[in-house]
Amino acid sequence: MSRIAIPAVTNATGATADVYARVRKIAGGSVPNLFAALGHLAPATLNAALDAEGALASSSLSKQDLETIKLLVSEQTGCDYCVAAHAMLGKLTGLSPETLRQIRAGQATGDTRRDALIHFVLLLQTTRGTISESEVTAIRAAGYTDTQLAEISLTIAMTIFTNTFNRINDTDVDFPPVK
Known part of the structure; x- marks a missing residue:
């Protein structure tokens, strides 16, 4: 059970009711526990x-890149809520169960561009200090633009925010469990 008690979503008023209405439009009528x-x-x-998240949705990164x-x-941070959410959302973008498993493990997927992204994100997550020029050159060589490097940075930052709060x-996981 979540540590922070949340009143029923249907009882919300004011700014909370307004933001729940916004979430319902985005999430197909529901308010996931994180957003509640x-x-x-x-x-x-x-x-x-x-x-x-709206900025990311209209970014030049593909939906599969974002979910990767x-x-x-989320896997690196250890957030079971976000792992479940993004495994489900990744599947909805067309990522196979095997690819999702490989992403979670930080392993090669056989897709050169995705594998470069996985390597780059893992590098950012597991090292300190400025990334070497050769690593920036490598992610660019995989086809990622400087604009996409900024979008990758925002994606990481937003994910760490939700991971940390969860x-x-x-937060009670309200997505299908991940095997």
Whole structure:
């Protein structure tokens, strides 16, 4: 059970009700537990997160790239909520169960571009300091633009934000379990 008690979503008023309505439009009528908690505690923060996610949705990264990054970062962070969410969302973008497993393990998938992205994100997650010029050259050589490097950075940052909050809250997972 989540550590932070959240009143029923249907009882929300004011800014919280407004942000829940926004989430329902995005999430097909539901309010996932992560968004219910954030909307209750900090509706402005949830609105900012939704704005950032909107920017990512219209970015030049593919939906599969976005879900690759989000799943990999969530796995590295140890957020069971986001691993379940992004495994499901990754599947919806067309990533196979085997590819999702390989992403979670930080392994090669056989897709050169995706594998370069996995390597780059893992490098950012597991090292400190400035990334070497050769690593930046390698991700560019895989076909990622400088604009996409900025979008990769935002994707990582937003994923770490939700991972961190879920780890604090121990948010109840309301997505299919990951095997």
